[in-house]
Amino acid sequence: MTQTPGRTHGHRLQRYLAIVVFLSIALPAVISGSVLIWQNYQRTLEQDSLATANNYIDLLQGGMSVPLWNVSPELGRPLMDSILVDTAVVAIRVVTDRDEPFLEYVRAPNDSVASDHIILKRNVLHSRERIGSVELHYSLAAAQARAAGETRLLAIIIFVQLVVSLVTISWMLHRKVLSPLKKLSVAAAGIAKGDLKTNIPKLADDEFGALSQQLEIMRQELDNNFSELEKRVDKRTLELRVTNEALQGTLDRLQQAQEHLIQSEKLAALGSLVAGVAHELNTPIGNGLTVATAMCESCDSIKREMQSGLTRSSLEKFLREMDEGSQLVWRNLEKSAELVSSFKQVAMDRTSAQRRNFDLLSILQETRLTLSPAFKRTPYVVDIQVPENVILDSYPGPLGQVVTNLLNNTLVHAFDGRESGRVVMRAEKQDDKVELVIEDDGVGIPDANKGKIFDPFFTTKLGAGGNGLGLHIVHNIVTGILGGEIRLWSQVGEGTRFILTLPLCAPEEGAQEQDQSKSELLATI
Numbered sequence: 001m002t003q004t005p006g007r008t009h010g011h012r013l014q015r016y017l018a019i020v021v022f023l024s025i026a027l028p029a030v031i032s033g034s035v036l037i038w039q040n041y042q043r044t045l046e047q048d049s050l051a052t053a054n055n056y057i058d059l060l061q062g063g064m065s066v067p068l069w070n071v072s073p074e075l076g077r078p079l080m081d082s083i084l085v086d087t088a089v090v091a092i093r094v095v096t097d098r099d100e101p102f103l104e105y106v107r108a109p110n111d112s113v114a115s116d117h118i119i120l121k122r123n124v125l126h127s128r129e130r131i132g133s134v135e136l137h138y139s140l141a142a143a144q145a146r147a148a149g150e151t152r153l154l155a156i157i158i159f160v161q162l163v164v165s166l167v168t169i170s171w172m173l174h175r176k177v178l179s180p181l182k183k184l185s186v187a188a189a190g191i192a193k194g195d196l197k198t199n200i201p202k203l204a205d206d207e208f209g210a211l212s213q214q215l216e217i218m219r220q221e222l223d224n225n226f227s228e229l230e231k232r233v234d235k236r237t238l239e240l241r242v243t244n245e246a247l248q249g250t251l252d253r254l255q256q257a258q259e260h261l262i263q264s265e266k267l268a269a270l271g272s273l274v275a276g277v278a279h280e281l282n283t284p285i286g287n288g289l290t291v292a293t294a295m296c297e298s299c300d301s302i303k304r305e306m307q308s309g310l311t312r313s314s315l316e317k318f319l320r321e322m323d324e325g326s327q328l329v330w331r332n333l334e335k336s337a338e339l340v341s342s343f344k345q346v347a348m349d350r351t352s353a354q355r356r357n358f359d360l361l362s363i364l365q366e367t368r369l370t371l372s373p374a375f376k377r378t379p380y381v382v383d384i385q386v387p388e389n390v391i392l393d394s395y396p397g398p399l400g401q402v403v404t405n406l407l408n409n410t411l412v413h414a415f416d417g418r419e420s421g422r423v424v425m426r427a428e429k430q431d432d433k434v435e436l437v438i439e440d441d442g443v444g445i446p447d448a449n450k451g452k453i454f455d456p457f458f459t460t461k462l463g464a465g466g467n468g469l470g471l472h473i474v475h476n477i478v479t480g481i482l483g484g485e486i487r488l489w490s491q492v493g494e495g496t497r498f499i500l501t502l503p504l505c506a507p508e509e510g511a512q513e514q515d516q517s518k519s520e521l522l523a524t525i
Contacts, residue, residue: 033158053138288332394506414442
């Protein structure tokens, strides 16, 4: 089970206080008690035993002078017997001045409790002359036993005092420090979890009591501030909701405006297509009309000659003119039919967005043809360097829209201020893809604008032929229905290159919604 931070800190403080108490009370008590026990042991064992042994040897020294002087051992035996009453006396030896035995007593080995003993020896004097000596062997066994008992008693006393002191101090610390601290910790943990209604304990009138009061003041302040904050949040939330609704409405209107602008862009492309149709058909139809007019005049002339008299040469001239005229009318009508068929295919592709197999070169040529009126009024050239038989299973209409927008983009931006320019469209087949490059030698694109050219409504020609949607539509078509990708390379003063990587087989997509207005308008072509 994971411990709460307050409990962990309480245990840490408890351990810390226990260490402090041990180091400040227990450790000094143990050290001082050990020194006291050792000193008591040494005093009992050595000093007391040595003092007793010295008393005995002093008695022998003084009491044996008369017996030794009179050479009467019986006079010294009572004194020796009185000393031998102490069982710690192991042996007594009295010798003469010639070191001959005078009196001697050695206690039996089994009567001795320990082998450690003190040996004292004194000379016996009479009139300042040595008349013999006494020797006393005093055992330390009894002293050791007594010292051990005293040591045990002293150790028990010190241990009891230490235990009582530690228990008393621990109880006081727990009651006065740890218990209040634990209660405050539990209350603080409740506040930290967000329970601002938690109960703050009332403690004694001490430092912890003051801390408890401050914690209660803090809780009340936090509760008041939190309530005020909730009111502010509710107010801000309501304001944000209103603002979001307004922004959503603005966004919806912007999306509608964008759709209208995109529709306008499509209609502008449609207008360009219709203008191209009208311009391209005007020449062959005009030529045919002129030839037909000349043929009518020739017919009127031959009719007048037939009334006045038709000559062979006139008839031959008439037949020759009719043959030439019919050939001219036929060729111009055939060219018009081809143009109508080509424009109708382009129109169908643009309006229906139907998927079919098509030749890339044909689509590019048809697209260039629809834009020829715009380029004929300029000194700029569109060159196609695409191999034949690059067959795509894709959507020719959206692809034509992409090429149209890119070529129109060159007219608006690439050759600004240039007296000449060249656009090259080339393609290279790569496994299951084709790389289509549309490159111009125009003014190029500044680095600051390269990352924004595909953004909607971004244009440097706002109000001067640009609406900022052409390249946005190009990007959406290439990456959307065509399933490809488009990249840009451009250097200022060197030109711009759009690289389109398209799959030979476009991804499966549903047919796009048809533009009914364009269909109705183009149906008349």
